[in-house]
Amino acid sequence: MNYLVSITKLFTGLALLALISSCSSTRKSSGKVDGPPPSLSKPVAAPKTEEKKVAAKAPFNVPAFGKEVKKATYNIAFFTPLYLDSVFATTTDIPGRNMPKYVLPGLEFYEGAQLALDSLQQQGYQLKVTVYDSKAKQSITSLIRSKALDGTDLIIGAISNPELKELSDFAKEKEINLVSGTFPNDAGINDNPFLYIANSTLKAHCEALQHYVQNAFSNKNIVLFHRNTPFEIKLAGDFKASYDKLESNKKSRIREVVWNDATTPEEISKYLLTDRTNAVIITALDEAGAKTLLRKLSVSSTTYPLQIFGMPTWDLFKLKEPEFKDLQIYYSSPYFNDKTDAYSKYINDYFRRIYKVRPSDMAYKGFDLTYYFVKLLHNNGVYFNSKVDDAQKVITSYDFQPVYLKEDTSTPSYFENKNIYIIQKGDSADIKMNK
Known part of the structure; x- marks a missing residue:
C-alpha cells in the first residue's frame, strides 16, 4: 500500500x-x-x-x-x-x-x-x-x-x-x-x-562524549574541531568544562582546533599523531558542515588512526559517499532501540x-x-x-x-x-x- x-x-x-x-x-x-x-x-x-x-x-x-x-x-x-x-x-x-x-x-x-x-x-x-x-x-x-x-x-x-x-x-x-x-x-x-x-541537552551530550573518549582509549590524542561561530564556541566551552569536571587519572588534555572551509587536510594533519588513537570530536550539527570536515579528515585516515565523534544530529546523516567508507564514525544519542x-x-x-x-x-x-x-x-x-x-x-x-x-x-x-x-x-x- x-x-x-x-x-x-x-x-x-x-x-x-x-x-x-x-x-x-x-x-x-x-x-x-x-x-x-x-x-x-x-x-x-x-x-x-x-x-x-x-x-x-x-x-x-x-x-x-x-x-x-x-x-x-x-x-x-x-x-x-x-x-x-x-x-x-x-x-x-x-x-x-x-x-x-x-x-x-x-x-x-x-x-x-x-x-x-x-x-x-x-x-x-x-x-x-x-x-x-x-x-x-x-x-x-x-x-x-x-x-x-x-x-x-x-x-x-x-x-x-x-x-x-x-x-x-x-x-x-x-x-x-x-x-x-x-x-x-x-x-x-x-x-x-x-x-x-x-x-x-547538548551540554549533557558533551559530558557523555568527554567521558567516553577519555575512558575508552588508554593511549589517545583528543582533538576538538569547531568553527568560529557563537554556537560552536559555546559547545567547545561545554566540552572543556566537562574536562575540568571529570575526575579521572586517565584523562588527556584536549587539543582545540578552529576550522573553516579553507582549512586544508595538511593543516588538519598537524594536530594528529601516528602512534596512537586520534579521538576527533566535531561540534558541527549540520550535515553539510560535518561532511566538509569529514572529507578533509578522510585524506589523513590512511596515515593516522582516527575515531570520529559527532553530535546527536548525526543519527540522521547518510554517509554513503565513497570517501567515508573507511572512517569509523560515532554519534551520541539519548535513545537507542534495536x-x-x-x-x-x-x-x-x-x-x-x-x-x-x-x-x-x-x-x-x-x-x-x-x-x-x-x-x-x-x-x-x-x-x-x-x-x-x-x-x-x-x-x-x-x-x-x-x-x-x-x-x-x-x-x-x-x-x-x-x-x-x-x-x-x-x-x-x-x-x-x-x-
Whole structure:
C-alpha cells in the first residue's frame, strides 16, 4: 500500500478529534487493542485516593516530593503538534495524498502514546487522558487561563518553545510533573524541579562524549574541531568544562582546533599523531558542515588512526559517499532501540497490521515515554519523583538526574536524562558501543 495512503488511515481517528474540538479530546480505553505480552506487565488494581503527610525531609528539598498522593483515577494531559486547525481549516474530510508531512511526527508520537495508554488501561489502570494539539489556534495561555488544565496529575508532551516554557511555568505553579519528550533544550528554564527533559541537552551530550573518549582509549590524542561561530564556541566551552569536571587519572588534555572551509587536510594533519588513537570530536550539527570536515579528515585516515565523534544530529546523516567508507564514525544519542524487545515488536506488528507501514522512531518514543511515566504515576502516586531511579525499563533506558544551574541551591533546576548512548554509524544498522 502507498505510504501516503497508509498514513491517511493513521489520520482517520484524528478527524474525529477535529470534529469534537480543535484543541483537545478526552480518551478512554477502546478495549480493542491487545497489550504487550502478559509476562511483562501484570494486571494491577487501582489504588484508593489518599494523601499522606509531608515527609520530615522532602526529597531534593521540594516539599511536594515528600507527599504521597495516590488516586483511584489519574488525570493526564498529553500535548503533541497535530496542526488540526491547519489541516482541517476548510473541511473535515481526510486530506489524503495532500496531507502535509509536518503533521506526521506529532501524529505518530500520539499514536504510539495511544497504544501505551490502551495497554495500561487494559491492565486495570484508571486514567482520564486529554489530548491537546500544541499547535492549535487556542493557545496554551488560554487553556491555562480557562483552568482547563487544573486538576491535572501529569503532563506529557512533544513540545518545543514557546509552549514548553508556558507549560513549565504552569506546572511549577501547580506542582505538576511535566515530561518534555522530544525537545533537546531546556528552553531557558532554570527553576522548575517538576520538569523532566527526556531528550538530553547538548551540554549533557558533551559530558557523555568527554567521558567516553577519555575512558575508552588508554593511549589517545583528543582533538576538538569547531568553527568560529557563537554556537560552536559555546559547545567547545561545554566540552572543556566537562574536562575540568571529570575526575579521572586517565584523562588527556584536549587539543582545540578552529576550522573553516579553507582549512586544508595538511593543516588538519598537524594536530594528529601516528602512534596512537586520534579521538576527533566535531561540534558541527549540520550535515553539510560535518561532511566538509569529514572529507578533509578522510585524506589523513590512511596515515593516522582516527575515531570520529559527532553530535546527536548525526543519527540522521547518510554517509554513503565513497570517501567515508573507511572512517569509523560515532554519534551520541539519548535513545537507542534495536527493535528486538517485546514492546517494539508489538508496536511494529500493530502498525503493519493496521496501517501497512513501519512505525517511525516518534511512535516508539511516544509509547515508551507514556508507558514509563504513567506506570510511575500509578505505582507511586502524583509525586513519584524520588522513585524514578526504580522505574522499570520499557524500550530504552533512562537516567533522570537533578540538574543544578544556580549556585548555592539544593533545589534542582530540572531533571534530565543523563543516559547517553555512543553509537557507531554502520552500513546497514547502527551499533551501540556502551551500556
